[in-house]
Amino acid sequence: MTQSMTFSPYKKPFEERIMKWEQQLTLVSEILDQWLTLQRSWMYLEPIFSSEDIMQQLPLEGKRFATVDRMWRKTTDTAKRNPLVLKVCGNQKLLDQFVEANKLLESVQKGLADYLETKRLAFARFFFLSNDELLQILSQTKNPLAVQPHLRKCFEAIETLDFQPNLEITAMNSKEREKVPFDKPMMPTGNVEAWLGEVERRMRASVRHQAYASKRRPDWVRDWAAMVVLAVSAIYWSKEAEDAIAAGTVGAYAEKCNQDLLDLTDMVRGRLSGQDRLTLGALITVDVHARDVMQELVEAKIERPTDFEWASISYGYEYLGNTPRLVITPLTDRCYMTLMSAMHLNLGGAPAGPAGTGKTETTKDLAKALAKQCVVFNCSDGLDYLAMGKFFKGLASSGAWACFDEFNRIDLEVLSVVAQQILTIQLAIQAKVKRFIFEDTEIDLNFSCSVFITMNPGYAGRSELPDNLK
Incomplete structure (x- = not known):
């Protein structure tokens, strides 16, 4: 409006007042822009720096935020007691304060980003969490249980960890409520990224620690974690298939695969727990494919193990829980x-x-x-x-x-x-x-x-x- 008035041919008697109003409204606009920017940054950072753990880990950024926080609260309190925009926002000094506060909060956010980067470099799976999720974990480092809601984003299938009253961790649980004990218990000591790294090592070691017992197949498939049953079955099938090819007994081994499959289907018809039914469902899916492959080898008259080459990649030992498998076409x-x-x-x-x-x-x-x-x-x-x-x-x-x-x-x-x-x-x-x-x-x-x-x-x-x- 004031800019339109400056172009009027009749402005001369009011020129001084127009210029004064234009300067005042421009100042108000700049202050409100800086104020809104400051408000957005403050609202994001205030819950973060209200945590004692974050304040201890970022003392310099904490002091800078505290400085801005005092100024922010004082200004908003003034605005509340005197809600007249021209009086509150008619001060060049306030604009300078807001500009300086925004610069301080920019440096705080940069320091916070660098801090999160160091945590992610220490425990690489933190890269898969958003900044907000990671900050929720880091703001409660004294409480290891606070990490539980975020485990699924860090690990493929760990839903919860079993904490004892003294906070010792003894086992991991999947979403399907399958429990795998750790090969040896651990304590969540030190920084959160350090003990989560130890959880990762215990997870791999515990999966590797699971054994293949010398029992009948329908019995041992119910004794172990689902991923161990599937992996060990695949290992034994590969070995036995190669031995059968070398011995010229591919047809007999194909019959054995078929019988193993029939044994599992008989089990499925009986009474099973929910966990066992999930495990057997996935195992039958894989066994059907194994049987079909052996049938193809019989039809192709494969006589030597060198007629083809197994494709192999090292096993990762990531805990997978008890989940269904894809039908292999x-x-x-x-x-x-x-x-x-x-x-x-x-x-x-x-x-x-x-x-x-x-x-x-x-x-x-x-x-x-x-x-x-x-x-x-x-x-x-x-x-x-x-x-x-x-x-x-x-x-x-x-x-x-x-x-x-x-x-x-x-x-x-x-x-x-x-x-x-x-x-x-x-x-x-x-x-x-x-x-x-x-x-x-x-x-x-x-x-x-x-x-x-x-x-x-x-x-x-x-x-x-x-x-x-x-």
């Missing part, structure tokens, strides 16, 4: 073989096809077969290379698999940078280095990490992959 089999071949070449996989055809589930099921953590990430055109870089850091350091769903929804400009990020990780794996520089940060490298993408070609809003990503 000939198409699934071909997909598995292609992905395994790609991983032997230190490359990733890119299943493509229409929506709902099982691209993501196939990748996840292969990860289950190899006991790897598989993190599914739904892509959108709002992703930037910084968010993807954070994700890749966690991937490379933890050795997890990532499945980027609908990868070609990401903007082409971001895809080009992502291609370079993936190439950096692949080159480091090929060089077999233990640490490497990624996005200006030196991080650990776990060689078992792998990147998979799924795409729905031909849909609107999808990008073509850049040449350096194909």
Whole structure:
């Protein structure tokens, strides 16, 4: 309004008052802009720095926030007692205070981001948590039980840990209520990232510690954790199949596979606990495929173990809980073989096809077969290379698999940078280095990490992959 009045040919008698009002309203506008910016930052940081643990771990940032907090409360109290905008916002000194406070909070947020980065580098699975989730954990470091709600984002299947009254951790539990005791108990001492790292080591050691007892198959399948039953069954099937080929008894072994399957189906018809029924459902799914493979070997008249080569990748020992398995069709089999071949070449996989055809589930099921953590990430055109870089850091350091769903929804400009990020990780794996520089940060490298993408070609809003990503 005042700007319109300055262009009026009749402004001369009011020119001084117009200029005064314009200056005053401009000042009010600048103060309100700075005030709203400060309010957003304060509302985000205030719950964080109200935690004693965070204040102890970030003393410098805590002091800076406390300084801003006092000024903020004093200003809002003044505004409450005198709610007249021209009186409250007509002071240049207030604008200077807000500008300085915003600069201080920017430095606080940078310090907070650096602090979270150090925690993520100490425990790589923290890269898969948002800043808010990570801060919830770090703000309650004196209470290990506060970590429980966030375990599923850090581990593939650990829903809860068993804490004793003295806080000793003795076992892990899945969502399906399967319990696996730790091979030896542990205490959650030290920083949260340190004892969560120990939980990860205990998880792998405890899964490895599970044994294969010399009992009848229908008996031992009910004695152990589901993933151990599935893994050991696959190991024995591979060994026995190869021995049968070498001895020329493939037909007899195919009959044995069929009988094993019939034994399991007889068990399913009887009374079983919920856990046992889930385990047997997954085992029957895998056994059906094993029987079909042996039948194919019989029909192909395979006589020597050298007629084909087993594709193998090291077992990851990630606890998987008691979950169903994907039915393995000939198409699934071909997909598995292609992905395994790609991983032997230190490359990733890119299943493509229409929506709902099982691209993501196939990748996840292969990860289950190899006991790897598989993190599914739904892509959108709002992703930037910084968010993807954070994700890749966690991937490379933890050795997890990532499945980027609908990868070609990401903007082409971001895809080009992502291609370079993936190439950096692949080159480091090929060089077999233990640490490497990624996005200006030196991080650990776990060689078992792998990147998979799924795409729905031909849909609107999808990008073509850049040449350096194909």
